[in-house]
Amino acid sequence: MNYYGTEKQQRLQRQCDEAQAMIAATPGLVQAGRFFSVDDIDRIDWAFVEDRLASDGVFGFRMMPTTRIEEIREKLGPSYRLDLWSVFSADRDKAIAACTPILEADPPDGLTRVGLIDDPEDAAIRLIQIGMAENGIAPFSGAMLLGKVVPAVTVAFADTDGRIVATAHANMAFNAYSKHRSTAWVGLVTVATQQRRCGLGRSINALAIMAALESLGANAIVEFVHSDNTASRRMIESCGLRLDPTLVCGLAVPIVDARFTT
16 A cells, blocks of 8 residues: 555656665765656766666656756657756745744634654555545655655645545655755645635645754755646745746656656
8 A cells, every 4th residue: 555556656656765775875866756866967877867768758857957958858869858847945934934824824624634643554645645646646655755765744634524635745855965955845735626726735835844844854945836837836936935047847758758747
């Protein structure tokens, strides 16, 4: 039960979990949970990218300078495309200033925070994975969600019937060699269809951000959003993050594949 999703998604989740020791020890690599990824292409052998693309059909480029994108596209060649997500960031003080008043209010519509136990195969973790998949987000493994791969925290709200209606996740994915090592990534934000348009996304996102700052000791926060996702951009900005025009998050996939979710 630790892994959930399509056969490919589960294979990639397992692969990332099992590769963590190598990822942590390799300058340039970052733990992305669902595929291999780099945050510094100058510190890895491009042959590694080619091998992973051939094997996995996906490879990530996090916190990439916008000035390097065309270079990456040229190296990928005509068989792959590079999908891009904007990078939004905030330092600790700005995130706290924006998120504190959001969390001072009661949870929307009397919702309660879900208490998670330290078990990757717990039923609540499986429900969170299912909720992510149903909302078009490729889930993490249960171990990744619970911080057993890298330091991480997963938060969720449930309604009065005990149904999980919103989730978010934060982790310290960048390794000790990265200039982003004190930065937490926040993502996997999902809100059940019937609970949308009432500020629940903002609340669960703020909760994950504050957990990253308070529980994980992060000094900064980053989130990634596609340029056509206006609602997510507003949610992220309401929590104090601002667009960093110098960086992007990229994902290489075969030219014929659908867009992956990060």
